[in-house]
Amino acid sequence: MKKHIVREEAEKVKDAGETFDITDTELPHKETWKNHGTTTYFVDDDFCLVREKRYPLDHKHGKYRFKDLVSSVAAWQDFKGTHPLSSKGLSPEDLFFFDTETTGLGGGVGNTIFLLGHGRIDGDEVVVTQHFLPQPGSEIPLYHSFLKKVDYNTLVTYNGKAFDWPQVKTRHTLIKDHVPKLPAFGHFDLYHGSRRLFKHKMESVKLINVERKVLEFERVDDVPGYLAPMIYFDFIERRDPEGILRVMQHNELDILSLITLYTHLTFQLLEVSESSTEQETFEAGRWLEYTGNGDMAKQRFEHIVNDRGDQHHESIHHLAFRYKKEKDFDKAAQLWEGIGSDCPFRIKVIALEELAKIYEHKMKDYDKALEKCGELEGLIMNEVEMQDGSKAQKLKQLYTRIHRVSLKIQRKKLT
Known part of the structure; x- marks a missing residue:
């Protein structure tokens, strides 16, 4: 056995x-x-x-x-x-x-x-x-x-x-x-x-x-x-x-x-490595921003803007929003004003809208706000690829702002 x-x-x-x-x-x-x-x-x-x-x-x-x-x-x-x-x-x-x-x-x-x-x-x-x-x-x-x-x-x-x-x-x-x-x-x-x-x-x-x-x-x-x-x-x-x-x-x-x-x-x-490409740095900043790490995201965007000036429109745009969130409206307006003519249509529209808001509500510069509204109207009217429905909606919102700003200008002159 x-x-x-x-x-x-x-x-x-x-x-x-x-x-x-x-x-x-x-x-x-x-x-x-x-x-x-x-x-x-x-x-x-x-x-x-x-x-x-x-x-x-x-x-x-x-x-x-x-x-x-x-x-x-x-x-x-x-x-x-x-x-x-x-x-x-x-x-x-x-x-x-x-x-x-x-x-x-x-x-x-x-x-x-x-x-x-x-x-x-x-x-x-x-x-x-x-x-x-x-x-x-x-x-x-x-x-x-x-x-x-x-x-x-x-x-x-x-x-x-x-x-x-x-x-x-x-x-x-x-x-x-x-x-x-x-x-x-x-x-x-x-x-x-x-x-x-x-x-x-x-x-x-x-x-x-x-x-x-x-x-x-x-x-x-x-x-x-x-x-x-x-x-x-x-x-x-x-x-x-x-x-x-x-x-x-x-x-x-x-x-x-x-x-x-x-x-x-x-x-x-x-940023442990210095081999990051510019676009990777931007995307990392955007991911950090999305996950609530605003200060780190701001550093990434500043790094790109300081290196490239007005060449990286997305970074400028996101950095301007960071400054706006921090209530530094002067720096935000400066960045949006500096966006070049070769900037994508989507960013141009948002930049002009944000500038109109800042000049109207924060700086009380109604003439400047009206000027940005006029630039935005011309931009939308000349955009051939924009669908008629969205163009009409955008113009309707814009004309409401133009009317409000114009009334403020008139009241300011009367006082």
């Missing part, structure tokens, strides 16, 4: 959810899996595959080294405001860079996650860990291995709020009685940050485009993400890991790019 006793003891160990050498399974191509750093994770008689890869913090991915992530988190510690990407109060080890690969792009229970990948800083290394579903139906060991030691504070994803994490929650619901609970996470979704800062330079802010045009990282012989479901189904049929290992490489690069992208976005927002 000695063989049976040994076998029962081994099964009890596997029941505990431990990691074993890949050779403990009947999976084909064991040596290939093993050579790629893959082990097995057992729950009862079922298992998933776990692959781990480590990088030194000095490793460069795109324009940054991973140790720059440490600097970016440190920079947030002195941040006085609130921002959706702020890691104030966190350490670099708290950030959990996360990405999945699924059998389809839709949501719901019909879409299965077959690869859960995440990266984090561990000491002087970045550790990328991937949990792979070797066959449909083995989601209990997949999620058990993923959730057993998840103790991080903040997810960092790319469109993960809309896709990755909701999909994890959907699949978890089906097996929640057999695996640990989902942890409570904060969430940094870098997709939204990329849209804010980079949409001016690219039609699509897919991660691969951001890598190439912003992070200075070019993938070589990469498997496109849309092919991942087909490659996974081919693996299920033939059990050959060649294709799926390339999908895992694709997922790994996604995770590493999240680290670099978070670093870059932080550097732009907090």
